[in-house]
Amino acid sequence: MVTIADVARHxxxxxxxxxxxxxxxxxxxxxxxxxxxxxxxxxxxxxxxGARALAGRRSHxxxxxxxxxxxxxxxxxxxxxxxxxxxxxxxxYDTLLITNxxxxxxxxxxxxxxxxxxxxxxxxxLDDERIPLIRGQRxxxxxxxxxxxxxxxxxxxxxxxxxxxxxxDHLADLGHREIAFIGYxxxxxxxxxxxxxxxxxxxxxxxxxxxxxxxxxxxxxxxESTAGAFTRILGDRPGTTxxxxxxxxxxxxxxxxxxxxxxTVPEDTSVLVLCPAHVxxxxxxxxxxxxxxxxxxGQVAVEQLMRRIxxxxxxxxxxDERVLLTPTxxxxxxxxxxxx
Amino acid sequence: MVTIADVARHxxxxxxxxxxxxxxxxxxxxxxxxxxxxxxxxxxxxxxxGARALAGRRSHxxxxxxxxxxxxxxxxxxxxxxxxxxxxxxxxYDTLLITNxxxxxxxxxxxxxxxxxxxxxxxxxLDDERIPLIRGQRxxxxxxxxxxxxxxxxxxxxxxxxxxxxxxDHLADLGHREIAFIGYxxxxxxxxxxxxxxxxxxxxxxxxxxxxxxxxxxxxxxxESTAGAFTRILGDRPGTTxxxxxxxxxxxxxxxxxxxxxxTVPEDTSVLVLCPAHVxxxxxxxxxxxxxxxxxxGQVAVEQLMRRIxxxxxxxxxxDERVLLTPTxxxxxxxxxxxx
DNA sequence: TTGTAGGCGTTATCAT
DNA sequence: ATGATAACGCCTACAA
Numbered sequence: 001m002v003t004i005a006d007v008a009r010h011x012x013x014x015x016x017x018x019x020x021x022x023x024x025x026x027x028x029x030x031x032x033x034x035x036x037x038x039x040x041x042x043x044x045x046x047x048x049x050g051a052r053a054l055a056g057r058r059s060h061x062x063x064x065x066x067x068x069x070x071x072x073x074x075x076x077x078x079x080x081x082x083x084x085x086x087x088x089x090x091x092x093y094d095t096l097l098i099t100n101x102x103x104x105x106x107x108x109x110x111x112x113x114x115x116x117x118x119x120x121x122x123x124x125x126l127d128d129e130r131i132p133l134i135r136g137q138r139x140x141x142x143x144x145x146x147x148x149x150x151x152x153x154x155x156x157x158x159x160x161x162x163x164x165x166x167x168x169d170h171l172a173d174l175g176h177r178e179i180a181f182i183g184y185x186x187x188x189x190x191x192x193x194x195x196x197x198x199x200x201x202x203x204x205x206x207x208x209x210x211x212x213x214x215x216x217x218x219x220x221x222x223x224e225s226t227a228g229a230f231t232r233i234l235g236d237r238p239g240t241t242x243x244x245x246x247x248x249x250x251x252x253x254x255x256x257x258x259x260x261x262x263x264t265v266p267e268d269t270s271v272l273v274l275c276p277a278h279v280x281x282x283x284x285x286x287x288x289x290x291x292x293x294x295x296x297x298g299q300v301a302v303e304q305l306m307r308r309i310x311x312x313x314x315x316x317x318x319x320d321e322r323v324l325l326t327p328t329x330x331x332x333x334x335x336x337x338x339x340x
Numbered sequence: 341m342v343t344i345a346d347v348a349r350h351x352x353x354x355x356x357x358x359x360x361x362x363x364x365x366x367x368x369x370x371x372x373x374x375x376x377x378x379x380x381x382x383x384x385x386x387x388x389x390g391a392r393a394l395a396g397r398r399s400h401x402x403x404x405x406x407x408x409x410x411x412x413x414x415x416x417x418x419x420x421x422x423x424x425x426x427x428x429x430x431x432x433y434d435t436l437l438i439t440n441x442x443x444x445x446x447x448x449x450x451x452x453x454x455x456x457x458x459x460x461x462x463x464x465x466l467d468d469e470r471i472p473l474i475r476g477q478r479x480x481x482x483x484x485x486x487x488x489x490x491x492x493x494x495x496x497x498x499x500x501x502x503x504x505x506x507x508x509d510h511l512a513d514l515g516h517r518e519i520a521f522i523g524y525x526x527x528x529x530x531x532x533x534x535x536x537x538x539x540x541x542x543x544x545x546x547x548x549x550x551x552x553x554x555x556x557x558x559x560x561x562x563x564e565s566t567a568g569a570f571t572r573i574l575g576d577r578p579g580t581t582x583x584x585x586x587x588x589x590x591x592x593x594x595x596x597x598x599x600x601x602x603x604t605v606p607e608d609t610s611v612l613v614l615c616p617a618h619v620x621x622x623x624x625x626x627x628x629x630x631x632x633x634x635x636x637x638g639q640v641a642v643e644q645l646m647r648r649i650x651x652x653x654x655x656x657x658x659x660d661e662r663v664l665l666t667p668t669x670x671x672x673x674x675x676x677x678x679x680x
Numbered sequence: 681t682t683g684t685a686g687g688c689g690t691t692a693t694c695a696t
Numbered sequence: 697a698t699g700a701t702a703a704c705g706c707c708t709a710c711a712a
Contacts, residue, residue, distance in 0.1 A: 015690080026698090050454055391705035
């Protein structure tokens with residue numbers, strides 16, 4: 001193994017000089033820097049991570065806690081994980097994967113052992129049980145998802161309320177007046193899942209402002225459940241001209257049901273979905289969708305965590321941050337003017 | 341921070357005794373062990389990862405290289421990543437996520453710096469460019485996916501040939517004689533993607549043995565592409581009574597096409613898919629599927645890597661392993677006896 | 681069965 | 697602008 005001492009000897013400088021060439025924490029003459037750098041390349045030197053962590057009290061690793069089972073659409077999870085990893089590298093950090101099957105103990109373990117300098121929690125629930133623990137051990141953390149009480153923490157999430165409002169606006173602009181909202185199963189609302197409640201609230205409020213009538217129906221996402229919701233909606237409100245769907249699993253069934261009931265999309269009925277763009281694009285016709293930027297979620301979380309780690313190292317108190325990312329409307333072929 | 345010296349003092353033993361209690365590398369009297377263990381708990385001691393890696397020359401971390409873009413179905417990727425992480429923990433290891441956007445340099449970096457003791461490569465291609473590099477630097481590695489030349493490496497993959505054979509057998513058993521195979525796009529076969537070629541070869545061989553006629557048609561997975569393949573198949577072989585589909589994206593379109601052409605499933609036409617079980621279950625009717633065990637893929641890779649790391653530490657040459665996991669047939673409602 | 685002490689490779693504090 | 701050197705916390709021969 002090539003050590004820093006080998007490089008120092010080869011370049012004719014002291015080990016501290018080599019170290020400072022890497023860290024940039026003091027000024028080095030151009031000549032010396034060149035000599036060191038060419039020695040590094042010639043010898044194939046890679047700083048030893050363990051020694052660096054030990055001496056520098058920083059592992060340059062962050063831990064990403066992924067839920068084993070999640071309400072979050074799986075491909076989005078991986079997209080976030082990858083964006084975290086890529087963004088972390090831009091800050092000289094590597095990313096450790098922690099699953100929640102260890103329970104909250106996993107976070108304690110990697111933080112207490114110094115394996116990781118900080119933690120990013122994915123799929124944070126309103127009353128997430130991991131949060132008190134994080135607060136307790138002063139672990140630097142950034143959350144993806146907005147908890148009940150975000151004090152003392154940095155977090156980033158989609159702006160679900162705005163997503164809901166965007167849906168109402170788009171359909172109102174097209175002249176629709178009677179709208180059905182097909183949501184997640186009742187259990188999701190019962191446990192107050194943030195994304196479900198906030199989206200609905202945002203939709204409801206904007207719908208009221210724009211003078212829309214609407215009906216919210218939970219739906220498990222199975223074909224039977226969707227069929228039940230569909231039938232009751234058309235029974236209660238035969239004049240319904242548009243559907244908003246927040247449950248990916250219900251999209252396919254709903255389109256089938258519309259077709260077999262003789263309604264064309266978007267001429268007779270508009271369909272607007274809340275889901276990742278590439279899901280909406282898979283359908284025929286392509287679906288108009290309100291979509292949040294998954295990749296940015298990971299990037300922002302990493303930036304927040306880096307700021308906290310840096311602040312903590314300086315003995316400062318990191319400011320809490322709370323960022324909501326604005327969703328966008330991706331026009332597809334499934335929404336159109338309300339029929340007369 | 342609580343160090344091993346604090347624990348030793350508190351328990352009235354030497355630091356080496358504490359260390360050996362953890363590593364189990366020498367026998368400790370029950371009384372001493374108890375004293376140490378309770379001190380550990382009382383003080384909340386966690387061994388420092390950096391110091392451990394430095395002194396022990398082992399980081400107890402493995403690196404998992406995930407492709408940025410992949411042919412592999414995304415939820416399966418995450419399932420594998422999680423199974424790797426969980427299995428690694430059972431061996432006292434943590435998992436570092438490496439994306440391929442660093443290029444093969446990422447692997448070199450984590451291996452040379454001692455950040456990771458070994459590497460697991462996902463989604464390995466037949467002529468994977470990362471493999472020569474791994475061989476060159478003597479990095480311990482396990483591959484998920486079977487390359488052209490697996491010498492000097494451990495690898496695990498699905499047994500795609502058997503998956504293809506299972507398809508032929510199931511349909512032959514049901515009395516089908518004319519079968520269409522809807523595969524991936526032509527590009528997939530052109531670059532000799534292993535899973536596509538091996539599946540087709542396995543199917544072809546068994547089909548010949550069982551006296552089946554079959555037609556293979558590539559398909560991009562879009563609605564248009566599927567419609568084109570469908571039309572040509574029924575043009576060439578009007579007597580086709582069963583479809584095998586290896587392209588998840590083509591499943592939805594194919595079912596629509598069958599329905600709108602007035603064919604019922606499974607009475608008129610059987611549909612058999614090659615895809616993860618939970619995808620097949622989402623459809624109405626549920627689809628019969630041939631499925632590989634994704635979770636086990638991760639587990640086996642970790643076990644292989646652990647054996648290699650242990651062997652290398654002892655200065656031994658690790659034996660190459662090559663494991664193919666057997667797929668299973670999951671019966672759904674989409675296959676039935678051939679119509680008369 | 682247990683203790684002692686040297687060394688793992690870097691960083692960062694003093695010097696110069 | 698650069699050097700010397702004491703930590704950093706743990707592991708593991710070597711002793712007892």
